[in-house]
Amino acid sequence: MGMDIHGLQKLTLLDFPGRVACTVFLQGCDLRCPFCHNGGLVLGGMEPVTDDAGLLDFLKKRRGLLDGVAITGGEPLLRKKDIIRLCEKHRDMAFHAFTNGTLIDEDFCQELSLIHI
Numbered sequence: 001m002g003m004d005i006h007g008l009q010k011l012t013l014l015d016f017p018g019r020v021a022c023t024v025f026l027q028g029c030d031l032r033c034p035f036c037h038n039g040g041l042v043l044g045g046m047e048p049v050t051d052d053a054g055l056l057d058f059l060k061k062r063r064g065l066l067d068g069v070a071i072t073g074g075e076p077l078l079r080k081k082d083i084i085r086l087c088e089k090h091r092d093m094a095f096h097a098f099t100n101g102t103l104i105d106e107d108f109c110q111e112l113s114l115i116h117i
Helices: 052-061 076-089 106-115
Strands: 007-012 021-025 068-072 094-097
Touching (some): 007 052, 021 052, 052 076, 068 076, 076 094, 076 106
Parallel strands (some): 021 068, 068 094
Antiparallel strands (some): 007 021
16 A cells, blocks of 8 residues: 554544544645644654554454544545555445545545445
8 A cells, every 4th residue: 555654543432433443643634724633744744653554454453343443634535545445455344534525526435435335
């Protein structure tokens, strides 16, 4: 995949209501909102804590314990293809993206619908 992970909260009961989940933080954003709650992730400069392989390993080890993944940023949809590949590899989990909505398009929605998440 080639996706750097800039933060990983290993357990959350808040970020994905009704799910026992983890929260994945991705860097970068297409907006510059002065009120952003994750401003440190917007412009870059933070070192990654792991990569896509490390995240996949983490999720495999927690099968049966976690049933969801919340993805936030910055703006996670800057990495649409990576997110789709992650969903394909973990069809047993629900995914939730915190997005500003500016990057949602018909092609992305169509690709997600083919995964049946």
